[in-house]
Amino acid sequence: MELPPWAAFLAIALGLALFLGAFHFHGRHRRHAYKLPPGPKPWPIIGNMNLLGDLPHRSIHELSKRYGPLMQLRFGSLPVLIVSSPEMARHVLKTHDAAFSDRPRFAIGRYTAYDCSDVLWSPYGPYLRQARKICTAELFSAKRLESFEHIRDEEVRVLLRGLHRSSSGGRTVRLRDYLQMLTLGVISRIVLGRKYVGEEAAAAARDEMGVSSTPAITPGEFREMVDEFFVLHGAFNIGDFIPWLDWLDLQGYVRRMKVMSAMFDRFLESVLDVHNERRRLEGERFVAKDMVDVLLQLADDPTLEWAISELLENPKILAKATEELNKVIGLDRLVTERDLPHLPYIEAVLKEIVRVHPAAPMLAPHQAREDTCVDGYDILAGTTVFVNVWGMGHDPALWDEPEEFRPERFLENKIDMRGQDFELLPFGSGRRMCPGYSLALKVMMLGLANMIHAFVWRLPEGMTVEDLSMEETFLLAMPRKFPLEATVEPRLPAGLYMGA
Numbered sequence: 001m002e003l004p005p006w007a008a009f010l011a012i013a014l015g016l017a018l019f020l021g022a023f024h025f026h027g028r029h030r031r032h033a034y035k036l037p038p039g040p041k042p043w044p045i046i047g048n049m050n051l052l053g054d055l056p057h058r059s060i061h062e063l064s065k066r067y068g069p070l071m072q073l074r075f076g077s078l079p080v081l082i083v084s085s086p087e088m089a090r091h092v093l094k095t096h097d098a099a100f101s102d103r104p105r106f107a108i109g110r111y112t113a114y115d116c117s118d119v120l121w122s123p124y125g126p127y128l129r130q131a132r133k134i135c136t137a138e139l140f141s142a143k144r145l146e147s148f149e150h151i152r153d154e155e156v157r158v159l160l161r162g163l164h165r166s167s168s169g170g171r172t173v174r175l176r177d178y179l180q181m182l183t184l185g186v187i188s189r190i191v192l193g194r195k196y197v198g199e200e201a202a203a204a205a206r207d208e209m210g211v212s213s214t215p216a217i218t219p220g221e222f223r224e225m226v227d228e229f230f231v232l233h234g235a236f237n238i239g240d241f242i243p244w245l246d247w248l249d250l251q252g253y254v255r256r257m258k259v260m261s262a263m264f265d266r267f268l269e270s271v272l273d274v275h276n277e278r279r280r281l282e283g284e285r286f287v288a289k290d291m292v293d294v295l296l297q298l299a300d301d302p303t304l305e306w307a308i309s310e311l312l313e314n315p316k317i318l319a320k321a322t323e324e325l326n327k328v329i330g331l332d333r334l335v336t337e338r339d340l341p342h343l344p345y346i347e348a349v350l351k352e353i354v355r356v357h358p359a360a361p362m363l364a365p366h367q368a369r370e371d372t373c374v375d376g377y378d379i380l381a382g383t384t385v386f387v388n389v390w391g392m393g394h395d396p397a398l399w400d401e402p403e404e405f406r407p408e409r410f411l412e413n414k415i416d417m418r419g420q421d422f423e424l425l426p427f428g429s430g431r432r433m434c435p436g437y438s439l440a441l442k443v444m445m446l447g448l449a450n451m452i453h454a455f456v457w458r459l460p461e462g463m464t465v466e467d468l469s470m471e472e473t474f475l476l477a478m479p480r481k482f483p484l485e486a487t488v489e490p491r492l493p494a495g496l497y498m499g500a
Helices: 005-031 056-067 086-095 107-112 126-139 142-147 149-166 175-192 198-208 219-233 243-248 253-285 292-299 303-313 315-328 337-342 344-356 389-393 437-454
Strands: 070-075 078-083 172-174 372-374 377-379 384-387 455-458 485-490
Touching: 056 070, 056 078, 056 389, 078 086, 086 372, 086 384, 107 219, 107 253, 142 149, 142 437, 149 175, 149 337, 149 437, 149 485, 172 175, 175 219, 175 303, 175 437, 219 253, 303 315, 303 344, 303 437, 303 455, 315 344, 315 437, 337 344, 337 437, 344 389, 344 437, 437 455
Parallel strands: 078 384
Antiparallel strands: 070 078, 172 485, 372 377, 455 485
8 A cells, every 4th residue: 555645754754753863862871971860761752751641640640659759751852850759849949949940942831921921931031030020029019919908808709799699599509610700800900900700891891992902802702711721731732842743733732822822912902002091091190010921820720619629528627617717707707818817727728728639730840951960860951840749749658648638737737838848839939939829828718718607518409429529630720620519508697798
């Protein structure tokens, strides 16, 4: 059977790539005697990508049990270092932080972050340092966060009001929809000056039609853009790891990135038009708040959905959390941010959630800027580094019965979530730590406390704890595979839900 011309060309290209790859690999290692970390032998062309399942954080965790907490893989032609213990994470994120503070130039950064120029994907250097300085000083300073407390309070009340309205008649609620409205509402108001979700956002979009030359993005399009952002950031794009196949876009991810980028451009142009008009009208009184990259990083955190899921599966823990709220808050008001330091069990529940279900199962990839020695092993410049946060959270060497959901473990120690205790790294650590972690902690803690305090949570009628699926999906964040559905019953005076 005669092969078509394209098949013959592909066979020649593959053969040439194998020959050149073998020559380069053996030639380089004859010249340099490197002591690389242990790891499975890679296949030609694909490397170790055949070992990744649908949930890479779990597959990598199993490999780390065999090869150790510092493991060398190859994804296509890309050398990859897997870090899966607090001690090795401390080496990479603290001791040698400067050496590992770069980012790989993946397609998602090139196509959706203006050629890797946002806070997440920017290479390490003066530009990133200045951007992080602006985030820290202008958006996430203690004074600025305190000034936005009323926004967080109002949006939590919007969440509770929506759940209260849906509680009549024992109707089932799809919790993810309400939590997205909370996080997107808080962040878009703080960052952009107005909401981009809900009825209020639709009215604002209509008002802006005469201001911006670009059609205003609808609330539905905005949520679609955010959802696509998280899908594409969690995708393993073959072209990132086998560059000479990049042009084929075998999985269609690059095409989707370009579509999302066009939608994002339209959104930003609309935002800038409106803000420029405000600048013209307000003159010296104008205050800019445009940090959209931070908005997208925080917007789809699945933590609170996992929290309610675990509490429904563990009713004794839910009862204990409710008891603490009854004692500290009472039944005549909602929880405020000033109450949070007095709720140690609620904080322990949140810590246990991010241990078992970290929002990012593996931290955003780092890249070695220079050859570095870690724990006696040579890590070569250009190596991509993944810290498996999920794996550390499920390591029996670190946690007693790690598969058991037990918040009490955090009442017995002082492990924090702010990047200093490497057993628990929901926001990373060091130079590439998420700059918005303080805001995220406030929103998560306040939202969780009020949802537990304001409602009685139950599984839908006819459903048992055994029926509750706890499967996850691997994206930039790690959401439930099946969105949680539950019934809620108000437990506080009706007037508290209806407040502004």
